[in-house]
Amino acid sequence: MIVTNPTVAALYLPRLRAALATRYARLLSVELPDGEEHKHWQTLNLIFDALLNNGCDRRTTVYALGGGVVGDIAGFAAASFMRGVPYVQVPTTLLSQVDSSVGGKTAINHPLGKNLIGAFHQPLRVVCDLDVLTSLPDRELRAGLAEVVKYGAIADWTFFEWIESHATALLVRDVDALAHAVQRSCEIKAAVVAQDERESDLRAVLNFGHTFGHAIEAGLGFGNWLHGEAVAAGMVLGAALSVKLGLIDPAVSERLVALLSKLGLPTKVPALGADRYLSLMRLDKKAVSREIRFVVLTGRGEAALRPAPDAVVREVIEMHVA
Template structure:
């Protein structure tokens, strides 16, 4: 059902754009008014999402573009690779698409990241639009212009900063999300409290039951506030030269989990959830936060249906394996692992920590 859309603006000068949030937006033609005119558009989706929503998006775009092509990629993090990325270029080249062709990313974070990277690369840059269909992509990956693919040795290590023309967050599509995927998205919602807004964290504690029940007003507030916080950070630091790195709270540990287990075994949000617990515990052992804060975070993550312990990646030396994988993280400098830690509730800092202390945290938080 179409509802009054809310908007959040990303202020990046000439690259500024709007995030529109509400129900019924995906199939509403007015959601796409003001986008660049072109003779052709390409809808990139996956085999799970396309049967549900591609026809509705195509209908909404009819009249704006004389030719609308569609590509379905295989579903899953394990397919976020060079080989699958080439399929997007294949369609664009086979159809003779020019540099005004608009790409529409219809799906979750994998589809959005790959479509954005293809848009950044094809003819050195064509317009694209994010139409995220998972909670995780609506509150995080579709916003801010990070695009890319995975490498066997590291997650998102190959990519580009490239901003979309618009982000269309239709809350109604979240009704078709599997429970596990919905919970994974809540991890990215939860992270915004400890790094930027403890009032939001307090609200999440009060509202988690409503969110788990997909209550529409709670969902709208969670998505909007998450986008507002990310928009403010990206507006100040588009290319992650400093401040933007705080958005990766839990991600250094989480990316190690994803790579160590094999992409797709743990969902991204599940890795982030366990990673936030480890990062919070590391913050506590460094004397930055108290045990009460860590317990509150663990409780909220558990209520969201997410893991609060990391997996064992190596039966013989688990901590060493984590450290090895984390040294390949994008925030590492000269081989020194940089962690997003909670300096005080609502404020994050990026800093290193002794390997011995990190190992103790890993041993305490994995099973």
């Protein structure tokens, strides 16, 4: 069962079907409505309808062909259909190639917050084909680069500096630059996930920028800002918080802001009001008993999880309103 959406199906479904034709007795596909605003249980149910109406069983393999939205919903469907069937990720956005397809987190959104309903379920395989990135809109490419920058900032300062010096090559989709970005990102993610698959603590560093970012996405309404854009602005706040807490030199934060601006990503947050940000962030999955824990930078290419006083968080938000 290939799960995709109309945008991606028009571009790549025939090719995936052709590639899989000899492997399976039967190939089915289902198209979900396109967009983050559809990443909820009604859309998930379309997959179960398609599986059940076609008599699928535990021997069925699910293929997710699309970006992170398709991958997250299809992965969750695979995790729960008949208590779990195998699935393969075929990510078609830069963001999904460097991040969401790897690591086995699957989820849908709840009106109260991002990715609050989901499961851990590892894909059998992840196939990143760089050729599909040629059809990606520029705005989506830049959103994916936000997650690439994240890996450098939290885990590998040499990689961060490589991104600084290859920013233009990445923006013009130089294939060697993209290949290195995808490979190094997946290596870093896989190494972190291998040490902490179920996110006790260590894996949470992959969420740098996401506590603020998810609040932007939920606060503005899903689909308004792209996930990667919200993460970019969220990382700026995360770095500013790290400076305020005395954990990093302001120069680290300045370089991050400069790199994100060069990549055409937002470095300011929408004016939702600090109270609204705080109440949205208390629903974050990293919060414990409603105490928000933030991923902070503790050095060049180093991160950790820390609580922070509300007053400091407020100040950081207010300093960065667009």
